Amino acid sequence: xxxxxxxxxxxxxxxxxxxxxxxxxxxxxxxxxxxxxxxxxxxxxxxxxxxxxxxxxxxxxxxxxxxxxxxxxxxxxxxxxxxxxxxxxxxxxxxxxxxxxxxxxxxxxxxxxxxxxxxxxxxxxxxxxxxxxxxxxxxxxxxxxxxxxxxxxxxxxxxxxxxxxxxxxxxxxxxxxxxxxxxxxxxxxxxxxxxxxxxxxxxxxxxxxxxxxxxxxxxxxxxxxxxxxxxxxxxxxxxxxxxxxxxxxxxxxxxxxxxxxxxxxxxxxxxxxxxxxxxxxxxxxxxxxxxxxxxxxxxxxxxxxxxxxxxxxxxxxxxxxxxxxxxxxxxxxxxxxxxxxxxxxxxxxxxxxxxxxxxxxxxxxxxxxxxxxxxxxxxxxxxxxxxxxxxxxxxxxxxxxxxxxxxx
Amino acid sequence: xxxxxxxxxxxxxxxxxxxxxxxxxxxxxxxxxxxxxxxxxxxxxxxxxxxxxxxxxxxxxxxxxxxxxxxxxxxxxxxxxxxxxxxxx
Numbered sequence: 275x276x277x278x279x280x281x282x283x284x285x286x287x288x289x290x291x292x293x294x295x296x297x298x299x300x301x302x303x304x305x306x307x308x309x310x311x312x313x314x315x316x317x318x319x320x321x322x323x324x325x326x327x328x329x330x331x332x333x334x335x336x337x338x339x340x341x342x343x344x345x346x347x348x349x350x351x352x353x354x355x356x357x358x359x360x361x362x363x364x365x366x367x368x369x370x371x372x373x374x375x376x377x378x379x380x381x382x383x384x385x386x387x388x389x390x391x392x393x394x395x396x397x398x399x400x401x402x403x404x405x406x407x408x409x410x411x412x413x414x415x416x417x418x419x420x421x422x423x424x425x426x427x428x429x430x431x432x433x434x435x436x437x438x439x440x441x442x443x444x445x446x447x448x449x450x451x452x453x454x455x456x457x458x459x460x461x462x463x464x465x466x467x468x469x470x471x472x473x474x475x476x477x478x479x480x481x482x483x484x485x486x487x488x489x490x491x492x493x494x495x496x497x498x499x500x501x502x503x504x505x506x507x508x509x510x511x512x513x514x515x516x517x518x519x520x521x522x523x524x525x526x527x528x529x530x531x532x533x534x535x536x537x538x539x540x541x542x543x544x545x546x547x548x549x550x551x552x553x554x555x556x557x558x559x560x561x562x563x564x565x566x567x568x569x570x571x572x573x574x575x576x577x578x579x580x581x582x583x584x585x586x587x588x589x590x591x592x593x594x595x596x597x598x599x600x601x602x603x604x605x606x607x608x609x610x611x612x613x614x615x616x617x618x619x620x621x622x623x624x625x626x627x628x629x630x631x632x633x634x635x636x637x638x639x640x641x642x643x644x645x646x647x648x649x650x651x652x653x654x655x656x657x658x659x660x661x662x663x664x665x666x667x668x669x670x671x672x673x674x675x676x677x678x679x680x681x682x
Numbered sequence: 683x684x685x686x687x688x689x690x691x692x693x694x695x696x697x698x699x700x701x702x703x704x705x706x707x708x709x710x711x712x713x714x715x716x717x718x719x720x721x722x723x724x725x726x727x728x729x730x731x732x733x734x735x736x737x738x739x740x741x742x743x744x745x746x747x748x749x750x751x752x753x754x755x756x757x758x759x760x761x762x763x764x765x766x767x768x769x770x771x
Contacts, residue, residue: 339701340718343726403740404733407725 277454281522282530282679284363284515285622286355286464290327290508290609294358298619299626302608302634303655307492309506309610315471323483325491327508327610328469341425344411346385349421351511351615352466356422359462363515363527367427374459376430378449379419379466379513380441381614386470388412418466418511430458436614439577440538440669441465442512443617443677447536449516450677460517464618469509473613477505480546482581495580495611496638497604498589498646505579508610512619530625531679534662535564541672548584548668553591556674557664561595564678568596570662571678573633575624577666578604579611580638588666589646596649603652607637617667617675628660628681683767688758691734696751699730709752717751731758735767 287294290308291301301308308327315324334342334350345353356377360370369375383389388409395404411417416434423432431452435444442465449461467473477483484504487494496502522529537559541552561568574592578585592602605620612619627633633656642651662680669675696702702717713719719727728740735758739745744757761767 340720343723403738404729406729407722 278456279519280450280453280516280533281519281682282514282533282625283517283522283527284359284365285530285625286357286359286362286513287510287619287622288329288351288355289510289512289612289619290329293330293332293354295622295626298609298623302605302623305637307608307637308508309491309494311488311491318471318475321471321475321478322485323474323478323504323506324488325484325494325506326469326474327506327612329508329510337425341421343408345421346388346412346417346468348381348385348466348468348509348511349412349418351468351509352379352418352422352513353425355464355511355513356426356462359513359515360426365460365515369460371427371429373429375428375461376449376452376458377419377423377428377432377462378435378445379422379462379464380435380437380445381415381418381466382438382441382473384415385412385417386468386473390470390472422462428462437673437675438669438671439579439611439613439616440667440673440675441614441617443665443667443675444538446514446516446533446618446621446677447538447675450533450536453516453518459521460515462513463516464511464513465615466511467509467613467615469507474507477507483507484580493638495606497576497578497580497606497636498585498642498651499580499639500641500643502580502582502585502643504581505606506610508612510612510615510619512615512617512622514618514622529682531628532682533677533679535560535562535566535678536676537563538673538675541674544672546670548587549672550587550591550594552672552674553588553666553668554594556676557591557595557666560664560676560678566662566678568600571596571600571664572658572660573663574600574602575620575663575665576602576604577668578636579606584668586643586645588668589649593648598648598650601633601650601652601656601658603633603636605634607639617665621665621677621679624663624665625679628663631659632657633660683762685759688762689755692731692751692754692758695727695730695734699726707751709750709755711751712749713751735761737761737766
């Protein structure tokens with residue numbers, strides 16, 4: 275069976291830098307940081323990291339109450355990003371609702387605010403009588419996927435990837451496979467996430483968060499920098515429209531890029547620590563699937579969250595495969611780590627970078643950590659033709675995902 | 683609690699939880715056909731009324747017979763007359 279080619283035809287984002295792809299890319303171009311102090315979080319005992327990159331909930335009343343009632347923040351972000359992506363792709367209502375279009379949207383753990391509210395109501399008196407019927411739909415792992423599909427009337431494959439910070443690239447990869455195999459003509463795919471102190475707290479317990487810059491939030495996170503001290507959680511949604519090349523060509527769609535290679539795998543070595551060997555295998559598999567060699571990659575958009583161990587392992591994996599000639603940058607310094615949404619939010623920005631022929635640098639990277647040396651760190655904007663890109667996403671649990679896209 | 687208080691607080695539930703404009707909150711309004719609620723909203727209406735009036739009505743058989751906003755007003759007023767409503771409410 276001949277596999278179909280898969281292209282990206284729509285982009286939609288709600289990010290800590292604002293609503294819409296343009297707000298994200300303009301903010302990055304202007305070297306803005308979306309990281310702010312979170313003084314309200316001081317009530318949480320033991321929480322060291324008091325910084326975050328929150329996306330603003332805005333315009334949610336435009337979603338009718340009958341649909342909005344089952345949505346927490348992450349689903350609102352996902353719906354708004356999906357609307358932007360669909361408008362960008364100019365897909366007809368018939369395609370969206372015809373059953374040949376699906377929806378895969380991942381997240382780390384579903385609606386964290388709604389989960390917290392539910393436990394706050396239940397646990398003091400072991401009483402479930404104050405739980406509304408909507409709490410389930412706001413909490414579950416597939417909350418963003420179900421809400422986007424119901425709101426848009428999508429009738430195709432609808433599911434949620436749950437792979438923490440690799441969720442959205444896994445969603446893209448699963449969607450890519452469904453289209454390649456001919457199971458669907460088009461997919462909405464990506465990730466959504468919502469900020470909550472318990473989310474930051476779960477990383478803080480592992481000493482993976484930034485806690486040394488609470489008084490100067492725009493100086494963190496610092497991917498690959500010798501003074502980095504961990505990640506900063508953010509939220510939002512990044513949704514892409516994928517469709518088969520034939521489907522896109524037949525309707526005269528604008529094509530941003532082709533998805534040419536994808537891999538996801540588990541290190542099988544350690545539940546929290548990244549492994550440069552596993553990262554390298556994942557990257558090599560994605561390159562092989564794309565039928566390209568390391569020298570063909572014009573830019574690597576790193577996962578690099580600014581954790582001590584993760585950045586080192588990723589830099590070493592990149593060094594082993596690419597040496598120091600392929601430009602590498604991370605976007606976490608602008609928007610924090612949007613966790614399950616990070617892969618596709620960042621990929622949307624990367625696609626804009628491909629069309630601007632500009633590589634934006636790693637914000638807050640001032641002095642490269644010796645452990646992260648040996649790769650081409652981009653520390654100021656670089657004008658360059660970018661035809662083929664590698665995007666990495668890694669996650670707790672030893673999960674890795676990598677995707678290769680190219681302009682056509 | 684006066685009957686007027688009960689009606690006002692019931693109407694507040696509809697504006698706060700279901701975003702229904704006060705002008706539409708007439709006693710004869712059918713909660714499905716006129717106010718646009720559905721079966722899931724009814725579950726949440728019961729929760730909101732329980733919270734508003736600090737009362738447990740989930741298993742009260744009379745809930746099943748409610749059709750209009752006026753039915754809810756009368757049901758809550760009856761609960762008050764039976765002494766079931768929290769005095770603080």
